[in-house]
Amino acid sequence: MDRQDNTELATVRRGRVERTTSETKIIAAIDLDGSGRARVATGIGFLDHMLEQLAKHGLFDIEIEATGDLHIDMHHTTEDVAIALGQATMQALGERRGIRRFGTAYAPMDETLSRVALDLSNRPYLIWRVEFSRDKVGEMDTELFKEWFQAFAQHGGVCLHVENLYGDNNHHIVESCFKALATALKHAVEIDPRRAGVVPSTKGAL
Template sequence: MSDRTARVARATRETDVTVEVALDGMGRVDAATGVGFFDHMLDALGRHGLLDLTVRAAGDLHVDAHHTVEDAGIVLGQALDEALGDKRGITRFGSCVLPMDEALVLAAVDVSGRGQLHWDVDLPCALVGDFDAQLAKEFFIALASNARITLHVRELAGENAHHVIEACFKAVGRALRQAVEPDPRMAGELPTTKGAL
């Protein structure tokens, strides 16, 4: 497989986001978005996905973190899609059931070419510190749509919102890692009966 890396930048009147990603990394993450809890979650995603990930975001945080978090999801999704190239030889599917204390989260990924999120996570409070808990879903909507992956995230158990959200990011990282992993038995073929992903 060729060098599976990408760098994508996106600037709007609300945000300026740059993401660099290496799919075959060691989980080295350098995230600076101005949203501390979100940086922590990006670190969890990258470390458990073994993605080398650099995220720089400057957003209209005087409004709230919504645009910054959503646009980071858009740009990271685009970078993942670009790094995957033609998707030949990848495993395509990945899943993880991840425990984090009382929280238990299922994440499943299909690198399908059809970006969509299916989210069944009931967060018990509106804020984690000063992070709006609803933004976790917004991030994953943007990520799945722009990476062109089908992503299922389901909470199986949980009481603490921090634990549940962090389990979501870690589980998605693990599932994504599995899905983009080269499959030596595929010998460069596309993992589909359609002939295209």
């Protein structure tokens, strides 16, 4: 990717985290200024699909390799992937100089509409207003999606509000939430040339 000569804009905004516990081993990497490439292998097909959506619609390059105790269930792997990706995103943002900071996006998918509003405030918080009519999407428990968004917000320093405004198909509901996250996050991490490398906060730090 061509980078601008301006020092503030030329910074390579990438993060990479390796996280190993007794339950999982995760390698997660993100390039905030990528082109939407994803190389993802979590062992959970539907989660891979959602992370590919995050990369594609956020124009992030994402690499994730995960080995987890899937013989128990998908909880530890789902949460730990989000922790590692959140930490990699935190790393890539650095001091968050020059970013737009806020992002809002609506994502329709057939009968479904979801909205994400976020603030890269480094004060993590999750509002989750998403309900499902089934316990699973594919083989994945629907209750795990809140866990993923919670862990990503917590470890990425994101104040994150996720709402499904309406919809019937559970697959569509989840996917529209991830697509809205991708689009809102893409806007929030963008460099605003008018900020000239300034941290977007009256405190002078995020």
